[in-house]
Amino acid sequence: MNPALNFCSVCAHAIALRVPPGDNRPRACCDHCGAIHYINPKLVVGTVTTWNDQVLLCRRAIEPRRNYWTLPAGFLEAGEGTGAGALRETDEEAGARIALGPLFTMFDVLHVDQVHLFYRAQLLDLAFAPGEESLEVRLFDEADVPWDELAFRTVSLTLRHFFEDRSRGTFELHSGVIEWSSRTAAIAAAVTAL
Amino acid sequence: MNPALNFCSVCAHAIALRVPPGDNRPRACCDHCGAIHYINPKLVVGTVTTWNDQVLLCRRAIEPRRNYWTLPAGFLEAGEGTGAGALRETDEEAGARIALGPLFTMFDVLHVDQVHLFYRAQLLDLAFAPGEESLEVRLFDEADVPWDELAFRTVSLTLRHFFEDRSRGTFELHSGVIEWSSRTAAIAAAVTAL
Numbered sequence: 001m002n003p004a005l006n007f008c009s010v011c012a013h014a015i016a017l018r019v020p021p022g023d024n025r026p027r028a029c030c031d032h033c034g035a036i037h038y039i040n041p042k043l044v045v046g047t048v049t050t051w052n053d054q055v056l057l058c059r060r061a062i063e064p065r066r067n068y069w070t071l072p073a074g075f076l077e078a079g080e081g082t083g084a085g086a087l088r089e090t091d092e093e094a095g096a097r098i099a100l101g102p103l104f105t106m107f108d109v110l111h112v113d114q115v116h117l118f119y120r121a122q123l124l125d126l127a128f129a130p131g132e133e134s135l136e137v138r139l140f141d142e143a144d145v146p147w148d149e150l151a152f153r154t155v156s157l158t159l160r161h162f163f164e165d166r167s168r169g170t171f172e173l174h175s176g177v178i179e180w181s182s183r184t185a186a187i188a189a190a191v192t193a194l
Numbered sequence: 195m196n197p198a199l200n201f202c203s204v205c206a207h208a209i210a211l212r213v214p215p216g217d218n219r220p221r222a223c224c225d226h227c228g229a230i231h232y233i234n235p236k237l238v239v240g241t242v243t244t245w246n247d248q249v250l251l252c253r254r255a256i257e258p259r260r261n262y263w264t265l266p267a268g269f270l271e272a273g274e275g276t277g278a279g280a281l282r283e284t285d286e287e288a289g290a291r292i293a294l295g296p297l298f299t300m301f302d303v304l305h306v307d308q309v310h311l312f313y314r315a316q317l318l319d320l321a322f323a324p325g326e327e328s329l330e331v332r333l334f335d336e337a338d339v340p341w342d343e344l345a346f347r348t349v350s351l352t353l354r355h356f357f358e359d360r361s362r363g364t365f366e367l368h369s370g371v372i373e374w375s376s377r378t379a380a381i382a383a384a385v386t387a388l
Contacts, residue, residue, distance in 0.1 A: 080304075
């Protein structure tokens with residue numbers, strides 16, 4: 001969630017919501033210094049990291065979805081490329097050194113204003129270990145993936161595409177749009193209730 | 195450019211730059227209300243729109259790079275999917291109705307904190323017309339593309355990949371990282387001098 005836009009970050013004047021000249025939708029405008037504060041979707045970058053036939057998952061140490069399993073992923077930082085960000089997140093969350101492969105999935109996650117990108121990657125060694133945001137990091141065979149304990153829909157979709165493509169013997173880019181659903185709502189309610 | 199982060203947008207208190215607990219880099223923190231203001235790269239979405247063998251370009255009516263030719267593209271809006279954003283920008287800048295195809299290029303543009311995505315698309319009719327941000331919209335044969343008057347490197351790279359793939363008879367996803375260069379610096383100097 002972005003912090004509220006009540007005041008201008010440039011001059012601290014109160015924000016007015018209105019359509020700027022030449023624009024076609026309301027923006028957070030400062031009538032004192034003229035700054036316009038846009039809100040844009042954020043990128044989340046991560047990896048499907050493998051070792052032989054196994055895939056690397058992290059059990060989350062933080063909310064949302066603490067205790068659930070995820071692919072290593074996180075917000076892209078300023079000044080960082082998407083591949084470099086995916087590599088950094090895999091190191092930070094799983095303590096894993098990887099060889100980064102091609103982009104594999106891209107999902108628009110509309111209800112949280114995010115775009116999720118997952119790259120394929122290969123582990124370079126087995127000296128991985130949970131980072132601060134993970135309780136546990138493990139390699140899973142396809143048969144052992146905890147489908148009912150995955151943290152996010154983009155994670156389960158990426159894993160399903162991965163195993164399907166692997167069984168076909170050819171990988172391609174998969175993309176899609178994730179919209180609000182009863183399942184999303186149930187997860188949000190559970191998170192709020194914590 | 196993002197507006198300066200001098201004051202907290204939630205409570206108007208002065209911002210302190212420091213590393214929050216559990217984080218590993220300095221963030222814009224508010225010591226009054228506890229808000230943390232992250233800065234993340236923004237997504238720019240657009241299309242390589244074609245009609246038979248021709249590709250649709252717009253001559254820019256606005257800075258940066260006014261008068262230069264570009265593929266229709268712009269910032270992804272909150273609540274919008276990347277494909278939907280590419281379609282909207284093509285309508286807003288070129289007045290063009292299109293059938294959206296697959297993602298074609300993705301570039302990390304590090305010096306401006308942007309990620310550029312271009313989808314392939316086909317024009318549905320010839321009733322296109324410049325929007326507010328365009329001076330002119332035209333279909334170009336490959337031989338007539340104004341390579342020296344293209345607005346951005348991601349536009350020229352996307353067009354080069356498009357014509358190469360088309361001549362090979364097969365399209366694939368292309369990605370890359372755009373870093374600061376002497377050419378970027380020259381463009382920036384020219385823009386600043388305007």
